[in-house]
Amino acid sequence: MLSSAAKYILNSKENFVSAEDALRPELAGMQIYDEPIFAVASADDPLFLQLREPKVVGAGAFLPSDWLDGAKSVISFFLPFTDAVKKSNRIDPVKASDEWLHARIEGQTAVDTLGAHICSLLKSEGFDAVYPSRDPRFTTIAPLTSNWSERHIAYICGLGTFGLSKGLITEKGMAGRFGSVVTTAELPVTPRPYSSPFEYCTMCKACQRKCPPQAIDASKGVADGKDHSICAPFVNSTKLPPHGINNRVRYGCGKCQVGVPCESRIPKK
Numbered sequence: 426m427l428s429s430a431a432k433y434i435l436n437s438k439e440n441f442v443s444a445e446d447a448l449r450p451e452l453a454g455m456q457i458y459d460e461p462i463f464a465v466a467s468a469d470d471p472l473f474l475q476l477r478e479p480k481v482v483g484a485g486a487f488l489p490s491d492w493l494d495g496a497k498s499v500i501s502f503f504l505p506f507t508d509a510v511k512k513s514n515r516i517d518p519v520k521a522s523d524e525w526l527h528a529r530i531e532g533q534t535a536v537d538t539l540g541a542h543i544c545s546l547l548k549s550e551g552f553d554a555v556y557p558s559r560d561p562r563f564t565t566i567a568p569l570t571s572n573w574s575e576r577h578i579a580y581i582c583g584l585g586t587f588g589l590s591k592g593l594i595t596e597k598g599m600a601g602r603f604g605s606v607v608t609t610a611e612l613p614v615t616p617r618p619y620s621s622p623f624e625y626c627t628m629c630k631a632c633q634r635k636c637p638p639q640a641i642d643a644s645k646g647v648a649d650g651k652d653h654s655i656c657a658p659f660v661n662s663t664k665l666p667p668h669g670i671n672n673r674v675r676y677g678c679g680k681c682q683v684g685v686p687c688e689s690r691i692p693k694k
């Protein structure tokens with residue numbers, strides 16, 4: 426089922442920048458993502474309860490059973506950006522590339538398309554399924570914090586561990602986007618190939634050196650080294666005027682995710 430979902434999203438029109446949206450004519454048709462990876466956790470995994478701790482997500486974090494009565498499994502997926510997207514954002518040390526902005530904004534439509542497609546595949550097999558990120562109950566519970574954190578869900582499911590820059594390092598790196606589905610189907614659980622939340626980060630500080638507004642400071646430790654109150658205003662300051670058929674406002678940075686050892690793989694210690 427998941428391998429057919431991977432093929433579906435690779436070839437779907439949402440995985441390509443349309444001519445009507447392209448920030449430059451030559452970006453029309455650019456592929457956003459390479460093949461996704463998937464991992465599955467049991468809905469009863471005790472790590473979900475830990476999301477409610479203040480230092481993790483907080484008391485308002487939803488559990489799988491809050492989304493869906495009879496939830497049995499959570500499927501997390503990571504869609505890695507293509508080399509074209511990653512390479513383009515390595516060039517300018519401050520300004521996000523047009524390719525990166527498309528991957529961030531149009532790329533989210535592709536993530537939502539994959540989430541909805543997995544739900545419809547599960548429903549066609551007689552199970553129930555919810556894609557929390559587009560559910561009306563999905564909400565913000567604190568600044569920059571939602572009641573369903575895709576990176577934390579991916580960690581629980583076995584997709585990867587956090588880095589100093591707060592991205593999640595997977596076997597296909599950090600540069601890409603995450604999504605997840607909660608379902609009543611009892612699926613085989615993916616073994617977590619790590620035992621602690623920052624296991625894959627080498628503390629090489631490459632992300633710190635790349636961050637334009639200096640929002641990353643390794644001396645504060647891997648868990649507290651990124652200051653969202655510096656990162657978020659910087660990212661917001663990059664907003665471009667609305668563009669394209671959908672009048673989308675594009676903004677982004679991602680310099681901490683490209684040209685670093687964890688960009689496309691688990692870095693070597």
Ligand code: SF4
Pocket residue numbers: 587588589590591625626627628629630631632633685686687692
């Ligand atoms: S660039 Fe280095 S320090 Fe930063 S998250 Fe990746 S491995 Fe960790």
Ligand code: SF4
Pocket residue numbers: 590635636637638639640641651655656657659660678679680681682
């Ligand atoms: S997204 Fe940009 S501003 Fe934010 S931590 Fe990464 S490099 Fe720094």
